[in-house]
Amino acid sequence: MTAKDAAARPVVEVRPVVEMTGITVDIDGTTVLHGVDLRLFPGEIHALMGGNGAGKSSLVKALSGAYRIGGGSVRISGEPVVLSGPAEAESVGVAAAFQDVDLCGNLSIAENVMIGHEERRWYGISWPATRRRAVTVLDELGLGDLDPKQAVATLPPAIQQLVAIARAMVTHPKVLVLDEPTSSLDADEVATLFRALRRLRDQGVAILFVSHFLEQVYAISDRITVLRDGYGQGEYPTRELDRAVLISKMIGKDLTELRRIGSDRRAHRADPTGTPVFRAVGVGKRGEFDSTDFEVHRGEVVGLGGLRGSGRSELGQLLAGVERADSGTFQIDGRTVGLPNPATALRRRVAYASEDRRDGGIIEELSVRENIVLALQAIRGWARPISHAERDALVDRFVESFGIVAPGLDAPAKQLSGGNQQKVLLARWLATRPLLLVLDEPTRGIDIAAKVEIQARVAEMARDGMAVVFISSELDEVVRLSDRIAILKDRRKIGEVSNGPGLSVDTIIEMIAADEEDDA
Known part of the structure; x- marks a missing residue:
């Protein structure tokens, strides 16, 4: 429909x-x-x-x-x-199914659907009757062809979401x-x-x-x-x-704010000159991403444009040492360095903000304060703790400048909305004063108001001289924010384009399609 x-x-x-x-x-x-x-x-x-x-x-x-x-x-x-x-x-x-699907992966579909509502007899749970009831509920959702004995962990995300809804529908x-x-x-x-x-x-x-x-x-x-x-x-x-x-x-x-961000980026753009702040030469990893060259200058936003499965995150993780490259070299300010792991990259002022806010970013049980200073404290080492005065000054500055809304700065980060959690993550990495910041899907899963704020913050970081690699599945964001865009397909780089008035999302799609014709 x-x-x-x-x-x-x-x-x-x-x-x-x-x-x-x-x-x-x-x-x-x-x-x-x-x-x-x-x-x-x-x-x-x-x-x-x-x-x-x-x-x-x-x-x-x-x-x-x-x-x-x-x-x-x-x-x-x-x-x-x-x-x-x-x-x-x-x-x-009233029944509810929430964003983070709370299913037991090791249990079957029927066990998850019927948990707490199992069919009981005098001898205990009747599993045949429980499975029949689960199949009835699943069938009402158009899922009658699922095997009720199949483990939930083997299901794709959409079917897991439907199983969670089926569980909510058991009580009609x-x-x-x-x-x-x-x-x-x-x-x-x-x-x-x-x-x-x-x-x-x-x-x-x-x-x-x-x-x-x-x-x-x-x-x-x-x-x-x-x-x-x-x-x-x-x-x-x-x-x-x-x-x-x-x-x-x-x-x-x-919507003038979004248009202004794009206009400001285009006005700011200039062809990069001099030594790149970050350069990757022949960097790749077997089975993950073909060897490629990549560079970013100070004050430049380089977007990674491609469709699902093109290798955007894989390349970003290689650039930031999250995945170890098995070919090529890295240079920072013209000097060859190794980036074998995220800790080394962070010490060399290369930071990576994961697309997985829950499992790869925010620490839900830690407070807002603790989340913001986490990376900076890791760089310094636990033998040199950040003083309370320095911590509070740094946190207060980011909370104010980012407009972070929280019940309190000592409240667990899990109490924050998705947009505010994303702002806390950005504040964490900016606290380390990185030379290069790799942002992987920084606006995924947040509302349009938070997207506007985060895109404005990315543009501001570039104006202040930071080098940014911007990854997004929303190609209009990539076009709006980037000075240059590396076009990816099938986990390889197929080209680069400079941004300008004539560039659009259609341009990127056409480049990907043209590459497919060349392959044919």
């Missing part, structure tokens, strides 16, 4: 299954929701949109019973309820809450998920869909509620809300 098809679907005015009125939520003394309203109707997919720190996750957790509601009222099917915990939310028909809830369910899925996997969501919608389930992908929201949703800075900005039928108006409501300003 296209965005036009979704927009054409009539919005039927019936009694809401969920009415949240004047909802207020406080976390550690900070008010994160200020009198927010939300209505969910049966048989509708309702998108919840908002910028960085808007309160989307807080509202979702309030509805699912994970956060205590400090003020306001909640009605489910017209009856007042108190959502004092997840069990109470489930008992009134009235409401299904999905928090960023597509953040790690490719286009085909998203299509698989959307087919299942439409089946649930057509069965009368009310679905709350939280996402930062505008095109997906317009393709799947019937209604949109917008939040900004913890305040409601209104509820709208999707077909009546223009994209530009939605974005302006989310970030409190129009």
